[in-house]
Amino acid sequence: MWHSKVQHGKSVENDEIMKEIMMLLYFDGCDQGWAVIFWGEKDMAKAKGEMFLESLSEFDKWKHDSEEKGFLPALNDYFKKLYTPHHCHRFTFPGSTGSVEDKMVCAECGRPMEKSTMYTCCTNKY
Incomplete structure (x- = not known):
């Protein structure tokens, strides 16, 4: 997919799918694995393996948000709390x-x- 998108002049700046492809490539280079969960056509949560496992093991901390927003939106919000400016x-x-x-x-x-x-x-x- 990456090669096809590049041949069509797409980049992270001008194509949302290219941005998602690049994110998975980043995750793949981190030597800790990665995970993606889809629900329907648009709901998705993705993270490096370590962050994904940490988030699921700390479900009690964001369970209430999950009941209000839905599982994947709450999981994505929790990922944002775990991200640091250093990477x-x-x-x-x-x-x-x-x-x-x-x-x-x-x-x-x-x-x-x-x-x-x-x-x-x-x-x-x-």
């Missing part, structure tokens, strides 16, 4: 960057390494 997202696309050797081997085991392009966004200050 470090990354995702990797297989393929060529054009300016790097086409073939490399692992210095440790000697096997051919996969070539890819990685994007990162880290707001953490070290």
Whole structure:
């Protein structure tokens, strides 16, 4: 889907579906898994695996909101409470960057390494 959207000139800034695709790619690069729940055509909740599990295990804290708003809207609101301004997202696309050797081997085991392009966004200050 990402490749198709890019070929049609879509980006996170001008396409809502592209924004959702990119979010899942961010989640996939976090090494902790991710989860998505859909209900009907439009109701959706998504988060990194750790945040999703934490939210479900703390259901008693947002149960009342769930009864008022519905499960998925309350879950999304709870996710927003858990987000911090500091994050470090990354995702990797297989393929060529054009300016790097086409073939490399692992210095440790000697096997051919996969070539890819990685994007990162880290707001953490070290």
